[in-house]
Amino acid sequence: MRYLRVGPAGQERPVAAADGKFYDLSAVTPDITGAFLAAGGVSSVAGLPEIDIAGQRLGAPIARPGAVLCIGQNYAAHAAESGAQPPVTPILFYKAPNTVVGPYDDVLIPRRSVKTDWEVELGVVIGRTARYLGSPAAAAAHIAGYVLSNDVSERTFQMDESGGQWSKGKSAETFNPLGPWLVTPDEAGDPGALGLRSWVGGEPRQDSTTADMIFDVPFLVWHLSQYTVLEPGDLINTGTPQGVALSGRFPYLRAGDVMEVEIDGLGRQRNRLREA
Numbered sequence: 001m002r003y004l005r006v007g008p009a010g011q012e013r014p015v016a017a018a019d020g021k022f023y024d025l026s027a028v029t030p031d032i033t034g035a036f037l038a039a040g041g042v043s044s045v046a047g048l049p050e051i052d053i054a055g056q057r058l059g060a061p062i063a064r065p066g067a068v069l070c071i072g073q074n075y076a077a078h079a080a081e082s083g084a085q086p087p088v089t090p091i092l093f094y095k096a097p098n099t100v101v102g103p104y105d106d107v108l109i110p111r112r113s114v115k116t117d118w119e120v121e122l123g124v125v126i127g128r129t130a131r132y133l134g135s136p137a138a139a140a141a142h143i144a145g146y147v148l149s150n151d152v153s154e155r156t157f158q159m160d161e162s163g164g165q166w167s168k169g170k171s172a173e174t175f176n177p178l179g180p181w182l183v184t185p186d187e188a189g190d191p192g193a194l195g196l197r198s199w200v201g202g203e204p205r206q207d208s209t210t211a212d213m214i215f216d217v218p219f220l221v222w223h224l225s226q227y228t229v230l231e232p233g234d235l236i237n238t239g240t241p242q243g244v245a246l247s248g249r250f251p252y253l254r255a256g257d258v259m260e261v262e263i264d265g266l267g268r269q270r271n272r273l274r275e276a
Helices: 034-038 076-081 136-142 155-160 217-225
Strands: 002-006 013-018 021-024 068-072 091-095 107-109 120-126 143-150 176-183 195-200 203-209 235-237 258-263 267-275
Touching: 034 120, 120 195, 120 217, 120 258, 136 143, 136 217, 143 235, 143 258, 143 267, 176 235, 176 267, 217 235
Parallel strands: 068 235, 107 267
Antiparallel strands: 002 013, 002 176, 013 021, 068 091, 120 143, 120 235, 143 176, 195 203, 195 258, 258 267
């Protein structure tokens, strides 16, 4: 199943997509929430009203998450272009939940920013409370689905003004475009074998695969559950591959730029940059 949220910001309604058609879930749930995902979502669209979403805004495919947990430098080549050695244990930082916006919404360059950067990432949405999981193998039962995520970053805030922690450079408003849809595990394919790509102004930037992750999805969910309780609706951003502006190979984003990111089977985003 694929889940979407359609409508103006703050007024989105829940939608299921199946066989190229769209179905209104409003009679089933008020939104794509943690509670809806924890209850198993819907297994069939039979009896649901079909709707036309053409021309309508797509919001993030999940309602505002309780937590956005992010893994840093989870691809060896990206760690190298950042000037760091590959981590021996996952690096965790947080983004503010209000960073999450729709897949085609504008992204705002923060005041004073000169180093706003893109990061295509595989997002994992939690569907069942995960607390002290016994092994990585237990993780699958706690995942509601997968989503395309862009961990937009401001590198001066992240590194030079961080005070030692990255979240200042990650938590500006609109800094996490998400979607267009949440794909359940049965339809998403192997999360360890998905291609990831990004473009700025139509020019290629990143081109990699989740097979290059240092810590895979089951390990990350298990590992995080040893330190915090993962709740339904929480979002985990699993890291980005090489090819970002931080590498020095590309210019940072400026107002008017258009960035696009894509993951196999999870759709494509397109966001225009403008000043906050």
